[in-house]
Every structure is written in structure tokens, then in C-alpha cells.
Amino acid sequence: MKITSARVIVTCPGRNFVTLKIETDQGVHGIGDATLNGREKAVVAYLEDHLIPLLIGRDAHRIEDIWQYLYRGAYWRRGPVTMAAIGAVDTALWDIKAKAAGMPLYQLLGGASRDGVLVYGHANGADIEQTVDEVGRYIDMGYRAVRAQSGIPGVKGAYGVGKGGMYYEPADSTLPEETLWDTSRYLQTAPKLFERLREVHGPDIELLHDVHHRLSPIEAARLGKALEPHHLFWMEDCTPVENQEAFRLVRQHTVTPLAVGEIFNSIHDCRELIQNQLIDYIRTTVVHAGGITQLRQIAGLAALYQVRTGCHGATDLSPACMGAALHFDLWVPNFGIQEYMRHTPETDAVFPHAYTFKDGYLHPGDAPGTGVDIDESLAAKYPYEPKQLPIARLTDGTLWNW
Numbered sequence: 001m002k003i004t005s006a007r008v009i010v011t012c013p014g015r016n017f018v019t020l021k022i023e024t025d026q027g028v029h030g031i032g033d034a035t036l037n038g039r040e041k042a043v044v045a046y047l048e049d050h051l052i053p054l055l056i057g058r059d060a061h062r063i064e065d066i067w068q069y070l071y072r073g074a075y076w077r078r079g080p081v082t083m084a085a086i087g088a089v090d091t092a093l094w095d096i097k098a099k100a101a102g103m104p105l106y107q108l109l110g111g112a113s114r115d116g117v118l119v120y121g122h123a124n125g126a127d128i129e130q131t132v133d134e135v136g137r138y139i140d141m142g143y144r145a146v147r148a149q150s151g152i153p154g155v156k157g158a159y160g161v162g163k164g165g166m167y168y169e170p171a172d173s174t175l176p177e178e179t180l181w182d183t184s185r186y187l188q189t190a191p192k193l194f195e196r197l198r199e200v201h202g203p204d205i206e207l208l209h210d211v212h213h214r215l216s217p218i219e220a221a222r223l224g225k226a227l228e229p230h231h232l233f234w235m236e237d238c239t240p241v242e243n244q245e246a247f248r249l250v251r252q253h254t255v256t257p258l259a260v261g262e263i264f265n266s267i268h269d270c271r272e273l274i275q276n277q278l279i280d281y282i283r284t285t286v287v288h289a290g291g292i293t294q295l296r297q298i299a300g301l302a303a304l305y306q307v308r309t310g311c312h313g314a315t316d317l318s319p320a321c322m323g324a325a326l327h328f329d330l331w332v333p334n335f336g337i338q339e340y341m342r343h344t345p346e347t348d349a350v351f352p353h354a355y356t357f358k359d360g361y362l363h364p365g366d367a368p369g370t371g372v373d374i375d376e377s378l379a380a381k382y383p384y385e386p387k388q389l390p391i392a393r394l395t396d397g398t399l400w401n402w
């Protein structure tokens with residue numbers, strides 16, 4: 001089955017998405033997500049100028065060979081732009097292979113290991129009581145796991161606090177929005193939030209929290225200890241992870257489970273964390289980690305060390321990524337949880353999909369392939385809009401980690 005064409009579709013139904021569509025001489029096509037929030041055009045150029053010319057005429061069935069060809073063939077390895085582009089090609093090819101086989105992708109991967117994919121939603125509030133109410137709203141919608149983020153007194157634009165209900169979107173202006181960060185106030189607020197959440201919602205709901213790379217290792221250790229009585233499912237990105245060794249210090253001090261990896265793009269980014277059992281959940285996902293092909297390897301490595309998966313699933317990852325991730329999740333033996341931040345109705349209309357939510361679980365559906373497609377004429381109605389992620393500064397003006 002020969003690849004006859006490949007093109008990049010950029011659309012902005014409220015936020016930007018980059019999608020690669022590959023077509024074959026047998027009339028089967030596949031799509032893959034290539035969205036890199038705030039840096040979308042770099043991936044578009046990488047695909048259009050450097051990868052697509054290499055794909056035309058190749059056998060679409062040779063997924064592994066094409067992956068190696070694009071990865072090794074570039075000489076310059078890894079990096080978010082390269083790996084998002086390779087991830088899009090890989091996802092589209094798995095979509096094609098599964099459609100050609102007449103099977104949902106999870107069947108090709110090895111079949112379902114569970115009945116549904118446990119997901120967590122995002123509850124955000126301007127203060128603790130609003131967040132407590134929001135968590136209640138998610139419980140009422142059927143969620144069994146909820147990530148909770150609350151505003152912090154005196155901290156403008158604290159991470160995770162949306163500007164409007166269900167569809168939180170941090171990338172929203174042509175220049176980065178400037179937010180504030182105050183570690184001391186955050187460390188006073190976060191434990192109180194979870195104490196109150198347990199008081200109101202009891203012990204059964206799974207609670208998660210994202211520190212979003214803001215703390216030093218010793219501060220992260222302090223927070224992990226303070227959260228222990230509230231039994232979090234995980235504490236995410238508690239300290240920047242360029243230095244994987246930093247997690248040893250956190251680990252030595254706390255039994256709060258640790259999750260890392262949404263900004264990783266290579267198995268080598270997570271190798272030390274996994275092999276030294278410094279984390280409990282690995283958050284790499286399809287689009288940013290080179291597609292299903294590399295994600296399978298990461299999960300295989302993680303399984304050896306009882307590290308489980310917890311794929312990133314914010315709204316900047318398109319339904320094409322979510323669909324593929326759900327097939328992976330349904331199959332992967334060492335599954336932990338899947339993040340599920342809902343897309344807007346406009347985005348859902350551009351990407352018709354087979355996946356469905358029920359009682360706290362998503363299911364990828366049984367349509368052949370990933371079960372996600374793109375409505376190109378609708379997509380064309382939403383042209384690209386330049387948007388940037390925010391930045392954060394400390395109270396004295398020092399640039400910090402957003």
C-alpha cells in the first residue's frame with residue numbers, strides 16, 4: 001500500500017491544532033496529531049519541508065521502518081518539534097494499518113486489557129471553596145478521578161485556574177501573558193485545599209494535583225509530605241525534570257506518588273526516572289513522544305519497574321491524539337490513568353470521533369483505525385491564530401517556570 005499524498009491541516013476552532021493526513025493508493029487514509037502548543041508552525045514546517053517529501057511512494061505498512069528512517073535519518077535526534085512530527089506520521093500510519101485490517105487499533109496492539117479507560121478531569125476554582133464545588137460537579141458528571149487546582153491569595157493567574165468553566169485554555173494571546181508565582185503562599189494553600197476536599201468529598205474519589213514544574217526538589221519534598229494524609233493519586237511535575245536525579249531527593253522524603261513526563265519526547269528522557277524507580281507514573285503521550293511506536297517502548301520499560309502510564313491529555317492535544325491514546329490505554333498492561341480535559345463542541349465537530357465517556361471511563365470505540373477523523377471543510381473555516389503560553393514571574397520580577 002503506497003503513500004500517495006500527505007498534507008498538514010492547521011485549524012483553530014478556539015485553539016490551534018496541527019493535523020497530518022496521509023493518503024494511500026488503496027483509498028485508505030489516516031490522521032495524526034502534530035500540535036505543539038505555542039510552537040505549532042515549527043512542526044508544520046518540519047513536516048512540510050522535511051518529512052512529507054520522504055514519505056511519498058513508501059509502503060504505508062512499514063511503520064517501524066519509516067519511524068527509524070525519519071528518526072535516524074535526520075541525524076539530529078529527539079526534541080519536541082522532531083518528535084511531534086514523527087509522532088504524527090506514526091499515528092497516521094497506525095490508523096491506516098488498523099483501517100486496512102478492519103480493526104480498532106487496540107486490537108492490533110494486542111487487544112483490550114480492560115473494559116474502559118479510567119480518566120481524570122480538571123476542577124479549577126478561584127479559591128479553595130470554589131475548587132471544592134467544582135470537584136463536586138465533576139463527581140456529579142460521573143468522574144472517579146479529578147485533578148484539583150485552586151487560586152492562591154495574592155497570586156495573579158496561579159497555574160490551573162481557568163478563565164471559564166469547562167474549557168480551560170492557557171494559550172490565549174499573541175504575546176505571553178505574565179502571571180505571578182509565590183512559592184511560600186502556594187505551599188500554605190495546597191495542603192489546605194486537599195484537606196478540605198477530603199472533608200467534603202470523602203476518601204473514595206481519586207484526587208490529583210499538578211505543581212507544573214514550580215518547586216525546587218526540597219520544596220517538592222515538603223509538599224509531598226504535607227499531602228500524604230490526603231492520599232493523592234499523584235503529585236505531578238513537582239520540580240523541573242531536566243535533572244532526573246532531582247527526583248531522588250523528593251522520593252527520599254515522601255510516599256506521595258509522583259508523575260512526570262508530559263514535556264518528554266524520548267524514551268531517554270524518562271529512562272533514569274524509570275530505572276531508578278523515582279516516579280510512579282509516566283505521562284508521555286502519543287503526539288509528543290514519537291507516536292504509538294515509541295510510546296509502546298516507554299511503557300514496556302516502565303512495566304519492568306512497576307511504573308504505570310498516565311498519558312497527558314490537555315486540550316492542546318487534539319482529538320486525533322486522544323483517540324490514539326485511548327487505544328493504547330485500553331491495551332497497555334501497566335495502565336494507570338488517562339487525563340481527559342474536554343474539547344469544545346467546535347473542536348469535537350472538526351474532529352468527529354468514536355470515543356465515548358461513561359461513568360468515569362472513556363472507551364475508544366470499535367471503529368476501524370483510531371476512530372477519529374478530520375472534517376476538512378469545517379477545519380478550513382477556522383484559520384490559524386498566533387497564540388502563546390503564559391510565563392510566570394516571582395514577586396520580585398524574576399522569570400520562573402510557568
Ligand SMILES: O=C(O)C(=O)C[C@H](O)[C@H](O)CO
Binds near residue numbers: 037210312314315
Ligand atoms: O494537562 C496538564 O497536566 C498540563 O500541565 C497542561 C499543560 O499546561 C499544557 O498542555 C501546555 O500546553
Ligand SMILES: [Mg+2]
Binds near residue numbers: 210212236237262
Ligand atoms: Mg501537567
